[in-house]
Amino acid sequence: MAWGPLSRRAAVAAALAVGAAACASGEGAGGDPAPASSAPAAASGEVDTVVSHGTLRIDDETAALDAACVAPGAGEVEIAAVGTLEPSGRSVEVYFQAHLADPYIAVTVEDGESTELLEASLDERLEVFVTGHRVAAGAIRFVRNLDLDTGTGEFVGFGSIDVDCGAFARDLPAPADGG
Template identity: 95%
Template sequence: MAWGPLSRRAAVAAALAVGAAACTVGEGAGGDPAPASSAPAAASGEVDTVVSHGTLRIEDETAALDAACAAPGAGEIVIAAVGTLEPSGRSVEVYFQAYLADPYIAVTVDDGESTELLEASLDERLEVFVTGHRVAAGAIRFVRNLDLDTGTGEFVGFGSIDVDCGAFARDLPAPADDG
């Protein structure tokens, strides 16, 4: 399924919420990570999510990412990830459609006071590399305020993403029910 930039933006908000929920690590007693369930998903009613890890770079800042990876169809990989840019401490949420035909990446950067959306420039094709479970894109020209009519935006800097997907789900997990 090929999505245009406008429909992607609608999906970004939902996917980032899903990715943040999928990448949240629960705590057990004493602040230790919650133990993984050995019960099958159908029996427990829960979906086991393998947290994958990666790195996002934007200019001179780097974020270690916790990610959820999905492979919804042939030639399609979707990654939703969260992390913190260092040294600034700004939090990031990443939505990466590593599609062979029409790749897309959006990064929401939050400094606690304001949030901005960075996207890959439409001026240059986003090159995606998939090797086994490793998904990467380099020389990403990030812009803010991307105008979908003209394809222009305010240049922020160059960056890259590299994620080692521990496993691929068929779809990204649904957000946790807070009720």
């Protein structure tokens, strides 16, 4: 299914909410991070999602990501991830549609007072690399306020994403509240 930029934006909101719920991780004993484990991804419990990990870079900031990876079809990988940009401490939610034919990435950045949506510029093709369980894109030209009519936006910086998917589900996990 080929999605245009408008339908992608609608999917971003749903995917980020679902991905954040799927990627939420607690703490283990002594405040250490809980070990990666399979958690029910659907209300029926039929599909398990292994929390995967990756890295997002935007200019001089880096975020360690907890991610859910989905492989809905041949040549298609979708990733919903959450993390915190360092050194600023801003939280990020990432939706990465790593389709070889029509890739897309959206990053929602929140600092507690404001939220902004960063997207890959339409000026340059987003190059996606899928090798085994590793999904990556580099030299991403991130912009804010992307105008879908002109393809222009305010340049924010260059970045990259690299995710090592522990496993792939067939669908995005259902929200924990069933909605």
